[in-house]
Amino acid sequence: MSGFSDLGPLFDPRSVVLVGASERAASVGGRTLANIVDHSDFRGTLHLVNATRPEVRGLPCHRRVADLPSAPELAVIAVPAAGVMEALRECASIGVKVCVILTSGFGETGEEGRAAEAEMKALAQSTGMRLYGPNCPGVTNINKRLGFTFSPAFKDDLRPGPIGLATQGGGLGRNLMQAMERGAGFALWCSTGNEVDLQVADFIHYMAGAPDVRVIGTILEGIKDGPRFLAAARAAAEAGKPIVALKVGRSEYGMRAAASHTASLTGSAEVNSAAFRQMGIIEVDDVDELVDVASLLARGRPGRGARIAVFGSSGGACALAADMVGQAGIVLAEFAPETTAVLAEKLPSFAALGNPVDTTTVTLTNPAVIEETLAAVANDPAVSLVMLPMPLDYGPVSLTVAERMAAAQRLSPVPLVPVWMSERTGAAYRHFAEAGMVPIRSLRNAARAFRRFIDRGAWEAGTMPRGLGAGLPDGPTRTLSEAEGKAVLRAAGLAVPEGEIARSAAEAAEIASRLGLPVAVKIASADILHKSDIGGVALGLRTAEEAGAAFEAVARAARAHHPEARIDGVLVERMAPSGGQEVLLSVSRDPVLGQVMTCGLGGIHVELLRDLSRRLLPVDAAEAARMLRDLRGFPLLQGLRGAAPCDLEALCAAMAAISALVEARPGEFEEIEINPLRVGAAGEGAWALDAVVTLRG
Amino acid sequence: MSGFSDLGPLFDPRSVVLVGASERAASVGGRTLANIVDHSDFRGTLHLVNATRPEVRGLPCHRRVADLPSAPELAVIAVPAAGVMEALRECASIGVKVCVILTSGFGETGEEGRAAEAEMKALAQSTGMRLYGPNCPGVTNINKRLGFTFSPAFKDDLRPGPIGLATQGGGLGRNLMQAMERGAGFALWCSTGNEVDLQVADFIHYMAGAPDVRVIGTILEGIKDGPRFLAAARAAAEAGKPIVALKVGRSEYGMRAAASHTASLTGSAEVNSAAFRQMGIIEVDDVDELVDVASLLARGRPGRGARIAVFGSSGGACALAADMVGQAGIVLAEFAPETTAVLAEKLPSFAALGNPVDTTTVTLTNPAVIEETLAAVANDPAVSLVMLPMPLDYGPVSLTVAERMAAAQRLSPVPLVPVWMSERTGAAYRHFAEAGMVPIRSLRNAARAFRRFIDRGAWEAGTMPRGLGAGLPDGPTRTLSEAEGKAVLRAAGLAVPEGEIARSAAEAAEIASRLGLPVAVKIASADILHKSDIGGVALGLRTAEEAGAAFEAVARAARAHHPEARIDGVLVERMAPSGGQEVLLSVSRDPVLGQVMTCGLGGIHVELLRDLSRRLLPVDAAEAARMLRDLRGFPLLQGLRGAAPCDLEALCAAMAAISALVEARPGEFEEIEINPLRVGAAGEGAWALDAVVTLRG
Known part of the structure; x- marks a missing residue:
């Protein structure tokens, strides 16, 4: 299912069959035939199929695909929806490599259409024949002047050039093509329609290898398959071809409208933008900006300064x-x-x-x-x-x-x-x-x-990030208690305050003496998440007696607020060194793009200012350092106005350790949230003071 | 010098003299004559002046202005620079109301040109004749189809409409006119040239009263006279006519380039934007946006929702x-x-x-x-x-x-x-x-x-702000000691911790006991501004003895760091209630627009995040409340996540009191900075803990 290297037959086929060739100039089949015959430089073999006529515009027709003397590389399907499936089956049986399904009236119309699409998808999977569409305008290869498309505008937008376009949405795609008016030149364009098989990602991947494409432009409403998209982005990056992307759905309205227009799953816009930045994808705000930036990058790259x-x-x-x-x-x-x-x-x-x-x-x-x-x-x-x-x-x-x-x-x-x-x-x-x-x-x-x-x-x-993104499907999850979660983090190499579970006040006092005072005492239950809010936490206890008394207090508070909670006991921990900066550090799962690390400074920085930095995993120490520098509050970690600089090395090491932990156990973690991670002055380390670890399965 | 109501003769004169009318089509005088005769609907009396020819294009000429049979309302000066001053003097002597000086080669070329401009200005002031220019393209009144301009483009840009334009810079002004291409209609346009007399402000003021102008567009590189500009803006606001303004100089590069292009004084971009918002002036980022917004406002206003x-x-x-x-x-x-x-x-x-x-x-x-x-x-x-x-x-x-x-x-x-x-x-x-x-x-x-x-x-x-802005020239200043400054604030109604100056350790101990403990002790000297940085402040002293010892310590520190400073003694103050939020509050002087209040939350909000809110004075309690709501950190004052809400009423009252103080003593204050103003929980008040007051003169 890599689906990229084999798109040559789509963009530059040696032989083509138009299924549904028509005399009627205004029909899909008629317009497509006109584009191929009148407006393209197609020099390969053209077969026509028409169920009832022996010839169309003077060209001989076969009654059905199965009657063709040999398998053309590309089939262009322009028959009404009811006849599409049969045509596809015949194409598969004779060995057609790629089919373009221009016909609409499938997934976008309701349940029945979606069922038909599932059938198409199964056919593609079982036969290896690739499908582009349905409900797409077809192929426009400007550099070769080939139009396997019904668009009457094909002949008007033919300025060749180095920019390849793959768009979701034909209107916005054609808008980009009309930027030829100001001199932008395009290599090829496809608008992906219902993406039953080939997706935007596949077209991007193809263009990463296409010699006549130097810059790739794309408009996305939703990414169907995150890893496939990221693989395509990587291929483009490795080929030195910038991708300039407009992603619809950065506001609530946009997300809703895009979802209803293309029925795409939309992940978080912030995660999306972070992933784009990591992959060197240039995210733009509007269609005119896409053309501005793509055209500029097609002309060169900035020099050193x-x-x-x-x-x-x-x-x-x-x-x-x-x-x-x-x-x-x-x-x-x-x-x-x-x-x-x-x-x-x-x-x-x-x-x-x-x-x-x-x-x-x-x-x-x-x-x-x-x-x-x-x-x-x-x-x-x-x-x-x-x-x-x-x-x-x-x-x-x-x-x-x-x-x-x-x-x-x-x-x-x-x-x-x-x-x-x-x-x-x-x-x-x-x-x-x-x-x-x-x-x-x-x-x-x-x-x-x-x-x-x-x-x-x-x-x-800079250096290219290693393989990013591992989409994980939804599934059941299980949250560990703080003590269990911290044990996982400790094993992964993070600094966690020493602690033990006490089952009685006396045991709490004994543990406190043994660990060394002062201590913190926290109710230990996987069922109670916001422990502080209910009085389930006592900090800075200076004597064993205080620790014992605190045991009783937090246990009482827990019972009062969460009578149903399963309680493991009370966690008695040595207090971490005070001072330094508190940081929030988490790994969570984006439904589209996979696992994402998020970090931000504690308190108002996250809550009020939404000053957060995000990356797809993996994050190594160098990337962690870049993440921190993205924060507006970064100077606080460096030591603002004479304050001691924080232990950035320990912080970056902790971030890399969390990333390595998640990578080493693929599919195991749903979410890890360390809040706070207390980062001391240089040399004092970074301590996970509270942690919620949620496993899958 | 109000200079606005009397511009009727400029935009719609009953009689005009063109001084420097020429046969040569490419000359300034020739092109201007063509615009008046061939492309305008001018129905008044036109006189021509040419020093050597009895007629030009078949029209009779006078040899000099002084020879005219009667005084025309408007004179258009198109003679070479050397002859301008004499022509202006003759115009003044016969009673011309307004002169447009198209000729260039004055202030923009150097010292000599600036001297000539000073002479023009003096003539305008002594005679009351108004001058527009020099180095300007002239008058374009599209609604009346009148072009007293040398621009060959006059005839091409004649779509009438409700938008009036006053610009600094002819190129950008003509750019706006070319937006007629997309249907924008303009009433009139002038580009102010060297502004020897009439400024952008005067044209705006005129348009505020012109019945055919509904929206005013302006491009500014620098505001020459702040109060005059604000008065014009007020007139437009009162007439319900929005001003849409593009102000060059929001970055260092822009400020520098604008200053060198029009030799304008540029104040702070932040103050400028704040003043615009107060006056309802819509600040835009580019010329196309100016047209977008002006055209939209020319079509209506949003309904309630x-x-x-x-x-x-x-x-x-x-x-x-x-x-x-x-x-x-x-x-x-x-x-x-x-x-x-x-x-x-x-x-x-x-x-x-x-x-x-x-x-x-x-x-x-x-x-x-x-x-x-x-x-x-x-x-x-x-x-x-x-x-x-x-x-x-x-x-x-x-x-x-x-x-x-x-x-x-x-x-x-x-x-x-x-x-x-x-x-x-x-x-x-x-x-x-x-x-x-x-x-x-x-x-x-x-x-x-x-x-x-x-x-x-x-x-x-909303409600229209009262008269804003009082430009103050540069002048000598004098900074008060903290105790003196606080006395000024206390007299103005602000809450200031009780305090007295001690001259000895014993006196400090005595004052501390009398005021009530704990106290703060600070070196009292108008010459030492950053007292904490040099150890000149001791806080939270719990006993009279501690206060006495602190006297010695801060005095020693002050002598060590500032041996030359004039020291009044040591200020012993009751400690203000702890807790709450610290706020920075200041009034300072913008060289162009007058006195400006600035506020922001203490610590990182000002230093790191530059989260500041600004207004021209006066600021009453209601405006103060709006200022606070402009801060990104405002939720902290409201009480974020269960924290006690701050005493916003006291804070707003303090802001209004500072504004009233400055207004009541016009020209007296150079700067007042209260940092911090500690704002307690509701009912606890807002306390000026430190203050630097700088007087003028």
Whole structure:
């Protein structure tokens, strides 16, 4: 079920059968036939199947798939829903490799449709024939100019390029294709429909290996199979191909709407974003941003310093551009003296020669200056990218400027990125688009895209995470008592205060004396989770007598609040060293992406500020350190304003130990929550003061 | 110098003189003449002045302004820089009301130019003649079709409408004008140039009273005169006209670039944003957002519930739209049963009848359905605005959809807002633009604009702040000792721990006994600001002896660290009740906008999280309560997770008292910082535990 290497027959088949070829131009079968015959460069063998007609548009037809002389690689199914299953069975029997099912009216319509899909899925599994769809628009391979699709827009969106698209949702996918209008070029596109067999993940995996794809764009409403998606993401990362992803469902409304639109399981948006970051997947906020970022990454990667230059002829637009750049946390390059010398020689005395370069309107009257000065800026050793704010369309004047800028682009490998801020998009705009410079439509969008571009460069400079994600199905679970849970943690190498279970006040006093005072006393019951809230915890007991008395008190409180609870006794523990920072550390299970570590500082940081950092497992000590640095409250761990720095080494070791524990016993843990983990000053260690461990099964 | 009511002669003059009228089409004087004669509907008297020619383009010329038979209301100065001053003097002498100085080459070029501007300013002040410019593009009054401007683009951007524009920077201003392309209509535009006399503020003030302006848009690089700007903002607010403002300079880069571009004084971006919020000025992030929000506000205001509906034919786009809406914190309307009944009757069974309404593509094949269902949604009593996600341009199909949607708009007063997500902008897009529906160009932009629209509605429902802002020039200052400062606060009604200055250990012990123990002891010197850092503070002293010993210790520490400091003695204070929350409260001076109150929770909230709330003075108790609610940490003051709620009443009273103190003694205070103000549990009060008061002069 790896399902990726074998999609060649889907995107570039040597032979195809269109099942349901039709004379009727408006029908699915008719439109698909027109796309293949009239608008594609298909040079392989085309078979047509029509149940009643011997020929369609002058081409001979077979009555059924079983009548074909040989098995085509690809079957395109355009018959009504009632006939689909039979056609698929015949395709499987003659040895078709992949079927595209354009027909709709299945899972999206109700129970009966879902049953039919289950049948399709079983067929794919038993025969190895791959299915794409149903309810999908088909295949668009722009670089080869192949359209096995019913879309009448196929012929309109044919600008080839290095970006491959796999989307859930045809409308948003076609929206991306229409970005060809501003010069974005696409290699291929598929919109996955009901995903009865092939999923977005499979198309991404295919594109990771497709030589004509350099950047992958995807729109996701829900990830059906987390591990399969992560494997595809890994393949893309290893091939050095960025994935730019728009994931619907970051708000409650979005989650609900996406679930009802594609019936997808949606996990937590936070976990999803964390997993994306780990895999170097660039998460974007909107469709236009997807195109901005994908086009930019298709043009290059930032150099070492990731500095940018701003170059324009409007002082106001340059100032606003610099402001956006600053707000996005991007650094402006400082030019080398040679660059400044060129600018000083070519530009008037009242131009701004720093960065931003404000050429003033001299470039409108003497456009030759643009090419020389802009090329000098682009080729400055500190510059990774040049932002060209264009606030206005001044018709032919702007066109000349655009032409000179495009000429400068030919003199430098660094991307020159026009930011076309005007609503008027005339010849200059089109010139940028035709030159493949893919103008971005606002300064704010540009600054955001540049930030993503720079962040991707930084991610590529790091180390690739090891195999992430292990989806676990729902199942019965069992929560350990605190003492049991802590024993598991201790065995895994975590520092846990010494403690024993007492069954009587006298025993509590004896244990307290033996462990060493002061001690803490806590009711021991797997049935009581919020022990403090009911008076089930007493801290800082200084004498054996106090420990004995506390035994009675917590036992009484437990009986009063939880008369039904199974009580193991009372846990008597040595108090951990006081001071330091309290941290919440947990591993939980995301229904889609697998096991996730979450950490945050205790108290208001988690509860009020939701300042949490997340990663899919595994997390080693180095990744743990990165997790901590993601926290806004991280300076508190470093020791803010003269406070002692915390024992970060011990904290990272504890995080790695928890990760290793869960990995070593796959499928065993539902959840581990350590709250608090007290992290002392450097050298004092990190102590699990309370722990809830929930096992599966 | 109020300078607003008298701009009628600028925007709609009965008589005009063009000084520097020229035959040369490319010259400033030639282009301006062409705009007036060929492209304007000017019906008043036009005089021309040319030093050497008796006529220009067949129209008679005077040799100089002084030769005119009568004083025109407006003079447009298009002569070279060297001749400007003389022309202005002649204008003043014959009684011209306003001069537009198109000529550049003044303050922006150096010292000499600045001297010339000072002369212009003096002329304006001594004669009352108003000056607009120099270095400005002139006047564009679109609603009256009057262009006293040299811009060759005047004739291209003439869609009238209710939005008035005053910008610093011509490029960005013209960029806004080109948004006419998507249907935005503008009343008038001026770009203020070097602001030798008239400033952005004056144009805003004029528009507050101009009947054809309903919304004011502005782009600011720096506010020259804070109180004048605030007065203009107040006039607009009182007239119910929203100001939508883009302020350059929110990052270090932006501040620097804006300062070098317009030589403006830039205050703190945070203070600026706070002042904008107080005045109901809607601050936007980019030029496209300015147009989005201004156009929306020109169409209406949200109803009471400020709920929105999403209506589209692409399930994916509807889901993404709902997601954006959710992320922006906007609430989707729940439809009345009548609305749902119309949808159920008209739409197919597989459409989504909730909100978002996903009509499915039935509307592409049966567009009549759109008008009925969309009007029903728009007229639902819960709906304030309808978002129409349009992911694609499908040519004539989309045009029909747009036509039906525009027809639905005619059936409802609620704004229907198309979100044109595609890069392809064909006939459908143009239809929306022509219908005045001003399509927004991305879902993300739309959600953000809707949020601003809703927030403005909420602001209008509140009470208008009293007169804000009192700019104070720089000047010498003097910092009081803690005891002196606290005496000032006590007199203003704040709770301050009782305390006295001791000059000896014995006196400290005596004061401690008399005030009541425990006490705090602090070195008393206006020259030592960070007393704790040098050991100048001892807290929680339980006996008179301890107080005496502490006297010696803090005095020793002060001498050791600050041998030069003037020491008044040692302040012995009763300890305030412990517990509660510590708050930082200050009033400081913004160089542009005047006195600003800042508050935040103590510790990490201010230092690490920069969680601060700001307001221009005055702040009364109700505004103080709103300030506190702006803090992310506000729940801590309310009592998080069972903690006792703080004495918010006392805190707000203290804030109001500080504001009243500063207002009652105008110009006296440079800065007051209370850190910490300890806020106890309800009824326990708010105590100023430390205070630094800096006076002016």
